[in-house]
Amino acid sequence: MSDPRDPVADLRRIAFLLERAHESTYRVRAFRTAAAALRGKDPDELAALARSGELVKLKGVGEVTARCVAESLTGEEPVYLRRLEATDGVERVQAAIDLRDTIKGDCHSHTDASDGGSPLWEMVETAIGLGHDYLVITDHSPRLTVANGLSAERLRKQIEQIAEINAGLRGFRILTGIEVDILDDGALDQQEDLLAELDVVVASVHSKLRMPRAEMTERMLTAVANPHVDVLGHCTGRMVTGNRKRPESDFDAEAVFAACAEYGTAVEINSRPERLDPPKRLLRLAVEAGCEFTIDTDAHAPGQLDWLDNGCSRAVLCGVPTERVRNTRDAEALLAR
Structure with a gap:
């Protein structure tokens, strides 16, 4: 020693x-x-x-x-x-720019099929214009009726639509996905066989955000351990600006991040300015736990696909290693992981 x-x-x-x-x-x-x-x-x-x-x-x-x-x-x-x-001594603005330049795609976006404001093709054209190599479409799952969540049938049609559009693309790829609701018991709000078909599954808590700490922790641990889950979305559910301000959900972050590291579930760094989730103290904790990450916009409109800078700045500030950011990898490497 x-x-x-x-x-x-x-x-x-x-x-x-x-x-x-x-x-x-x-x-x-x-x-x-x-x-x-x-x-x-x-x-x-x-x-x-x-x-x-x-x-x-x-x-x-x-x-x-x-x-x-x-x-x-x-x-x-x-x-x-x-x-x-x-x-220390590194210009953080430049470091964030450098990180942004390495990102090859966005793993969390919504279209007008659920609660986004624009059709799939417009989101894709914008992503291409921003220099992305891929975009993951992650519309909501059925229980989130307020967001017009996709039933299994509607999701299957979207998968077919994406395949048709991909057939005409060169140098860019749309990846199939979903932002699936984590139910009260940690189960996922979509058919297991359908989740298995998707390229990327982002799992998020959208209901009963004030659930007691022990129950919320168990709920999240169950979801993180599910083999279909690739990313834990906006983990605290907080809103820090606007008319929808709400506090963080209470859960054992050390246990949840340890499970993410164990099961290979990435922790999302959500770039939406009203979320900026996880908070910096929890993002640092996730780094220390050995987690991998995705830096996502959670875009609900084309212009919001350019919000990656927010997440990159927070990642640099909290010491997230670039090699642990999954969407710095190309589509093949992302899917292999």
């Missing part, structure tokens, strides 16, 4: 970098408070607490800061600090 690092210095460095990045005061305070709580503590005592998992019993030390301290004490640069250092 390497010689231990100075955990107080590491915590203070994290706080400094967060301040320089204009992060929220409460996040900075968490690291500065933990650093103050540990100042002057005997390193052997801290090491014993880290081994027993009792660092969080120290006043001012939370789960995230305790993890950083434990990593420092093993001689490793904390993952949290390493991520911040990796983007």
Whole structure:
């Protein structure tokens, strides 16, 4: 094992970098408070607490800061600090532009078949104009009647329509998909055999968003483990702007993201300005959990397909590795994954 690092210095460095990045005061305070709580503590005592998992019993030390301290004490640069250092000195605007330039398609979009405002062909023409190589059409599933969700019969007709349009395309591909509702028990709102035919399945919670934490966690875990699910859509369901503001759903994010990593379900970075979901603290948690991601617009109109910049900026800010963003891959590699 390497010689231990100075955990107080590491915590203070994290706080400094967060301040320089204009992060929220409460996040900075968490690291500065933990650093103050540990100042002057005997390193052997801290090491014993880290081994027993009792660092969080120290006043001012939370789960995230305790993890950083434990990593420092093993001689490793904390993952949290390493991520911040990796983007320090890099112009974030340019980094987001570079990430955007690597994205080859959008995995979440809607047409007027459900609650989008434009027909499929217009969404496709716009995606081609934006330089995409592919677009996944993910109209809603039947239970979401307010969004004119597609029945199995209507979805099959859409699959046929996409095949017909693809036959006349060169250098671009429409991928079949769905944004399927996660039902109260975690089941999916569409026939299993039909889901198996689709290229990409985005699963999202749209109902009972205030479900108790334990029930919501189990609901999401069940969906994430379903072999048909490729992407967990807008995981908290929050709305941060406009007339439809609503808080985040309450669930055990560590457990859900661990399941996403285990089952190979990507976590969506939703680029809609009223969603920007997951929140930054949860997006960082998903990075630490080893998740893969898709950066999607959740576009309901052609102009919204150009919202990828929002998601790319958040991905860079939260240290999402480019190689873990699935839609930086071409269609064949995306489908193989």
